[in-house]
Every structure is written in C-alpha cells, then in structure tokens.
C-alpha cells in the first residue's frame with residue numbers, strides 16, 4: 332500500500348516534459364479526481380448520515396443526481412483506461428481504476444442508504460470533496476496565471492501530506508464549532524444578566540456584525556498566535572504549520588490537530604456568547620477558510636499600500652519567511668494594524684522572503700507531526 336502511494340506520488344510529480352498532452356498524465360489525473368469524487372458521492376448516498384451538508388441532502392433528492400453520479404463514474408472509467416493505454420507508467424491510471432471499481436462495488440449510482448443512524452457523528456466527506464474541488468478549481472489556475480514563484484508545481488514536494496491536512500481541517504470545521512457550543516451554553520447561563528447586551532449585538536446590521544466579528548477574532552487570534560510562537564511547548568504544535576517549505580493554496584491547511592481545536596474553540600466561544608447572529612458566524616467560518624487559503628497561496632502582487640491595512644499573501648508569506656528578520660513577525664490574520672500596534676510588523680516595500688520553513692527539522696508525515704510536540708526537545 333505504502334509502496335503504491337510512493338509510486339502514485341512519483342507519477343503525479345513526474346517532470347513537465349513527460350506530462351505533455353497525449354502522455355496519459357492529464358487523463359490519469361482527471362480520471363483520478365473524478366473517481367475519488369464519484370467514490371465520495373457513492374459513499375454519501377450509501378451512508379447519508381456521514382454526509383452533513385443540508386445542501387447536499389437537497390441535491391441528493393433531485394432526480395438527476397444519480398444520473399450525474401453515474402456519468403462521473405463512467406467518465407472516470409474512460410479516462411483511467413485511456414491513461415493506462417497511453418502511459419508507460421501505470422500508477423495514476425491504475426489508482427483511478429481501483430477507486431472507480433471500489434465505488435461501483437459499493438453500489439455505484441444505484442446504491443441504497445445503509446442504516447447508520449446510531450453512529451451519531453458526522454464526518455463531512457461531502458463537504459471535503461466539494462470544498463476541495465471548488466477551491467482547487469479556483470486556486471490552481473489562478474496560481475498558474477499569477478504565481479509568485481514561477482515553476483512551482485501543483486504537485487510540489489509534500490503535497491500529499493498537505494492534502495491529508497486539508498481533509499482533516501475540512502472535517503474539523505464543523506466539529507470544532509460544535510465543540511464550542513457546550514462551553515458557550517455554560518457561559519450564557521452564568522452571564523444571564525447580559526441578555527440585553529446580546530440582543531443589542533444581534534440587532535445591528537448584518538455587515539456591521541460581520542466586521543466586528545473579524546476585529547474581535549483577529550485580536551484574540553493575534554495573542555493566541557503570538558503565544559504559540561513564544562511559549563516553547565506551544566511552539567512544538569505551531570512549528571508543524573511553519574514546516575511547510577512551499578507556500579500555496581494547500582499549505583495553509585497544515586496545522587496540528589490540537590492547534591485547530593484550540594484556535595477554533597477560542598474564536599467560536601466569544602462569537603457564540605457575545606450574541607452575534609448565527610448566520611454571521613457561519614459566514615465567518617466560511618470566509619476565514621477561503622481567506623486563509625488566499626494568504627498562503629503562491630500568488631504574486633506586492634500590494635504595498637493595501638497590505639498595510641489588510642493581510643495579503645505577501646504579508647503572510649513574510650510570517651512564514653526563513654530569514655532572521657521574519658522571525659516572530661506579522662501575527663495578524665486580517666488586520667496588519669495589530670502588528671503595528673504591538674510592534675511585530677514587517678512589510679518592506681516590494682520585498683519577499685528568500686524562502687519558507689523553520690530552522691528545526693520537523694519530521695515528514697501526518698502521524699509523525701502529530702507526535703512531534705511531545706517528542707521535540709528544547
């Protein structure tokens with residue numbers, strides 16, 4: 332299995348000359364994407380409770396949805412076979428074929444729901460697929476058109492790990508907000524006298540609430556982020572995020588499980604208890620996901636003026652810079668003003684960091700990085 336994944340990774344990362352049109356690389360890649368999407372859609376049809384998006388539940392009820400799943404699976408088959416015929420290296424095509432066969436064995440487009448009502452937990456497989464395909468379709472071409480680092484490929488080193496992180500964080504979005512609901516009811520009960528205050532907050536115009544949410548969370552996040560840099564034990568968790576050596580739309584997903592849970596809990600709790608409307612909260616969760624993707628993306632543009640007021644890719648790239656001058660700078664996620672106020676601002680005109688990463692050697696792979704904060708010395 333591991334050897335196969337290695338082969339697949341090698342095949343996907345193969346040099347540009349061997350990827351030209353007609354080499355079977357594109358058909359293999361698109362076959363694989365469609366096969367994985369098809370498999371997830373079949374899984375969401377078979378175990379509806381695993382799927383957590385109400386929008387997708389509505390989509391599933393549409394008569395042509397199964398027809399669409401069927402078309403996706405057929406297209407994946409065709410592309411996988413085409414790739415196997417065209418390509419001397421078979422890893423991509425064979426993987427796509429195996430995945431699409433698995434989807435068919437699970438029942439294909441005609442699959443019937445399975446009784447899983449007693450599981451009591453959702454994972455959001457559907458959210459992951461839709462999220463990945465949409466964000467990928469948006470960012471991969473834009474990064475290609477306006478790259479900061481030319482020649483950095485979609486399948487750059489360590490992309491596999493970051494994709495797995497992406498899966499975990501997509502799934503955790505819902506779980507962590509849900510986890511913060513428990514403590515928030517406690518806080519609400521203990522501060523019952525502030526009911527009027529909460530009503531006043533909820534009564535404000537929607538856009539004003541949204542901007543306030545950005546300011547409140549960014550202020551909380553600034554100090555949270557700074558603590559994760561300055562306190563050695565906490566740094567072990569955050570070093571994982573900084574261990575990415577290439578910046579792109581996938582890189583921001585690399586975050587230690589403990590840090591995601593702590594960060595989302597910290598930002599959700601004030602939002603839930605200060606009285607903001609639930610729709611503002613939901614919009615914020617979606618917005619911050621896209622915004623984090625943008626600031627990590629491999630996008631050029633100096634934005635010397637704009638970057639002084641809102642965080643741009645170059646501003647956050649400096650936070651990830653390997654240069655000495657970039658250490659412990661630019662903690663803000665939305666408003667650089669916080670860094671200017673607290674003395675951690677670094678945004679030299681039109682300059683970019685010389686590279687990304689951390690001096691210490693963080694191990695590769697999700698499991699090793701999960702254990703890293705506990706094994707790390709010094």
Ligand SMILES: [Zn+2]
Nearest residue numbers: 556560569650
């Ligand atoms: Zn950081």
Ligand SMILES: [Zn+2]
Nearest residue numbers: 572583627651
């Ligand atoms: Zn970052």
